[in-house]
Amino acid sequence: MTVTGQGGDAATSPLAASVGLADADLVAMYRLVALARAVDERMWILNRAGRIPFVISGQGHEGAQVGLTWPLRKGHDWIAPFYRSIATCLTFGMSARDLMLAQYAKAIDPSSGGRQMPGHYGHPSHHLVSVSSPVATQILHAVGIALAARIRGTDQVAVAIMGEGSSNQGDVHEALNFAAIHRLPFVLIVENNGYAISVPSEKQLSVRDVAVRASGYGIPGVIVDGTDVLACYAAGLEAIERARTGGGPTLIEAKVTRLTAHSSDDQQTKYRSEDDLAEGRAHDPLPIFRDQLREADVLTDAIEAELAAEIKALVEDATDFAEAEPDPDPATALDWVFAEHWPGETAPPWHGTAGSHGSAGAGGHG
């Protein structure tokens, strides 16, 4: 996917050529950034309209997310994402419908069948590991995936993604140490938006940049401007290729901005000044990437209009589709505790007591 249009008669502007891509790739990347933003904005509207109880957003992170993960091989490599990874999930194969089904928590929501809060994405066939709420647990999962890739000889790379506040968790240390010892095909991406809910990074980190911690593991630590999609792409490509060719893990820190409150339950004006918020808006990757592509004549009025119409239609369709889907049936809520049913183990307690599961011990498929 990274080389679509390379060679042949595909148009390649100097900008695209500077990162070894074709113009069509840049347009496709822009489309993902814009689509992620449109889906995200729709989520907030639905929340404010009382249609969905909770939103957690990726606004401001999309450029880094698309750029950094674009070089991965879809359906082959793995990503352990986090709750802001809307653009990551779109880049790696999920659709606007898939994401909207998670917002509405509908029965056919591919992330969790409506079991998890919105933002807890996951997709087995796209190799997107199911997100949980305790932060940074997924870093170890990606390291384990990379270990299995090494042992199985599958040539896969595993990427884990989290915020800078989460980088303080002990699991991150354990993960980087092990990945570095074994030079596993692993890339850790830290999307540093300067805040962990309300706590600024000066009170989260004893150093300014998470990336410098990489030296403690003897691996490269890279800082990249998250509003520069193509710089993110280049950094991602280098780290992913290094991982794939046996060069071991890389820690990439993308400096991004959080354009929204932490979540729909947060009021960020309580702890962020107007200046700070304005500074954030000036680092919105969407207009920055758009301007860059327009300047390079990669994005034209015609293409932009076409994309805008397509994205609008996709968001409408995803919303209508998800809204119309049925909720999960409570009769299914006992399913998939295990591969098989263990009636005595998982019967709801209000189903009575004496004698009610007298024969339910040995289990069986149900």
Place this chain on the structure above:
Amino acid sequence: MAIRTFIEAIRDGMAEEMRRDWTVIVMGEDVGKKGGVFLATDGLWGEFGDDRVIDTPLTESMIVGASIGAALNGLRPIAEIQFADFIHPAFNQIVSEAARLRYRSNNGFTVPMVIRAPYGGGVHGALYHSQSVEAFFTHVPGLKVVIPSTPYDAKGLLRTAIRDDDPVLFFEHKKMYRSVRGDVPEGEFAVPLGQAVVRRTGRHVTVVAYGLMVHYALEAAERVAEEGIEAEVIDLRTLRPLDRATLLSSVRKTGKCLVAYEDNRFGGYGAEIAAIVAEEAFDYLDGPVSRIAGPDVPGVPYNHALEDWFMLNPAKIADAVRRLAAY
């Protein structure tokens, strides 16, 4: 048939499964060249090499978390926690991740892995090398918890656990590693999860136990038999999923139930057994559902006098059986 110690049966179980299925790997502290601090993995590194027998850093959360990831990407890891006492740094990975991945993804992801850990006291291990931790994990839907009491069961249940598609915690009483021996047949026998076994039949009192306490309960039953009390001893083998049928049919027969567990008493696994029996066999009961368990102190103290005070033994269990039988 061959006579094997408990730990030999566990080692044989791992080795045979690793020969059969190349996706089975072992990860843990000192499991490689040394073969584990108890030698449970002795010889595996020599046979299967660095890739499949991995000496990890001292990082329990990593051992479990990376095993989860490896399981997501096609392997069947056996994660060894050196002592059950040190499983707590991995608690979040076990409870929030391994136990929930299948459920939270609506069957999208599965975590076929085994976490082995030596547990239990009576070995001069003091507070931090003696703990029984099963109650923390039997509380959690999505985890299977196995505690075998014989070499035969250890091997057969371990084989089943490795082949199972969900996370299984496999706790091994360390005092039994070399003190318990038994017949273990050649060949690929397996013991199913979720099935208890009646180790001794009797009419008067049901004693429910697992792990080392099965042996103590059997000795206790032998003692009270001389006094005319017939104790039936149930070895649960799998704590979750629980074999309610075997448990309840025994209690419905004897009308009396004593649960013996080494862990401290309050909120222990035996409390759940007692509650189930009270709820589901009430009409048959002829005495209070009773527990005999470890005292509620924060750990097993070291000095032999203190340790003996803490630990259950056949005499203490026999006393409890007598008290219950007297109703």
